[in-house]
Amino acid sequence: MQAKQVIIDGHRQVSRQGQSEVADPREARSYWGIVVRRFVRHKLAFTGFVILALLVLAAIFAPWLSPHGPYDMDIEAFGAPPSWNHPLGTDSVGRDILSRLLHASRVSLAVGIGSVLLNVSVGVLLGGIAGYLGGLADSIIMRITEMILSFPPLMIILVLVSILGPSLFNVVLVLGLLGWPQICRLVRAEVLRLKEMEFVTAAKALGIPDQRILLRHLVPNAFPPVLVAATFGTAQAIIAEASLSFLGMGVQPPTASWGNMLTDAQSIGVLGSMPWLWLPAGLLIVVAALSINFVGDGLRDALDPRLKE
């Protein structure tokens, strides 16, 4: 409980600094209250948020929403077009597309969120250390980020996944371990900016250990930019997972993911004659990526302390 208070205070400090000259009678409203108000007013962002929430709910309740099991084969309907029984048709072995799509949402969203959580943990830790300690630790960490950033992303992801073996877990691992440099840079910049400020000196004078100063007093200030980067990162991770699975090097069948549901469409026959097989999965990827990007844009605007209400 106490920790949370410190985090919020940390933010107030920053936001007040940004607009200290404004004597706003509504000063009492909390930083987060303002952020939420701004976000909700941002029409595209709010729409994106609602769509995203629906997708997440659909993923959570997939087993109850699905008309059929994701692996159940209907021996009377192989590659059948949409009908009352199968609203989006069936694939070439008679599995219901709608049910597979709903279950695939779980996989694809989990990969997006899981790999970004990993990104953020590694990025925050290394960025914090690099910024706070400086010197050799800083140089080493920054060289590593530059190395990772200088490889063509998909190529290195492909090679690593093929070596570890394609699986859901390995896809999350590889995407998570290659995506952190950006977060690391953001956190480092914020820590560098703040570490000479009075509140840090005060904390040091109070005898608070470095580790605690870093994690409780400095890192939380990097939360707004990290949240925005993580949001955009989730969309990128979802697309990367879909691309890998599309090539057959991501989530392995029979488990459905949005990407591997499009794999069959690489054959011209399927592409032309069974659009219900690949179109919905592709559209879902686009819708998910768009909504997440809108949410990211909205968050960036809403969290910007320089903007007044």
Added chain:
Amino acid sequence: MSRYLIRRLLIMIPVLIGITFINFCIINLAPGDAVDLMIDPNVSEADKKVRREALGLDDPFLVRYFGWMRELVRGNLGYSYATYEPVAKRVGERVKPTLILGGVSMLLAYALALPLGIASAVKPYSWVDYLTSLLGLAGVALPTFFSGLVFIYVFSLKFDWFPSGGMHSLGQPGGGADLVRHMVLPVLVLTLTNIGLILRLVRSSTLEVLRQDYIRTAWAKGLPLRLVVFRHALRNSLIPIITMAGLQLPTLIAGSVITEQVFQWPGMGWLTVQAILSRDYPTLMALNLLAAILVLIGNLLADVLYGVVDPRIRYE
């Protein structure tokens, strides 16, 4: 300038050696090898061992690394595990198609993004600006495999305007017109994904420059829009764009993996996928090495171009 170039090129050597080593390590960590994949599972372990010895797969790690490096320096990249062809030949014949595809789409992306991005920065909230943000979204939210499939579905299956894949029509002499017909769809897909990022960058960097004092002065002198934008603003807003162009060079070569796969374009991206699926490590290492070299060259080119665009930047 030439001293700067020489120093930069010399620094590239240890970096490259480091990259070859990491590359070799990663690929040797892989479980299973080409022998497991190419031989019928019924073949006895003894026979597999003979095959492994013939391919030199049983030697210790460092022996294989130095062996590979020695041959690399002589210009020999080894032989493909999958087809037994020399890797240099296998990769070499894929370079041109990739360069054609990547080069044309990158040029097209910049040719469209520069005027559009500048126009949207000069007139925010105009229709050009909305078009720009729409195209920008396509880049971040439209995966190439999906746009590729949709284009094939619409333009080659429904309307039959363009071929669905390959580089030349089979059994025909295949002149320039044939090549262009095959290029339209993959170029469209790649341009659409690349243009988004470039547009956003051109717009934001131009906006940034237009806010500067010397631009206000230029307006105050009564200069026409053309001169303010092209003489005073453009050069300054080009710097971040050049950085990105340099960074995108390797993506142009290696990043079209999926587009090449979807359109069966016989380039390096498609070869990457084939090499991964057949665990053809010599080919894969050559491709990775080539990508790494391109990254280094791209960064160097960008640094040199800074000096051309901005005379304030000097190299000693």
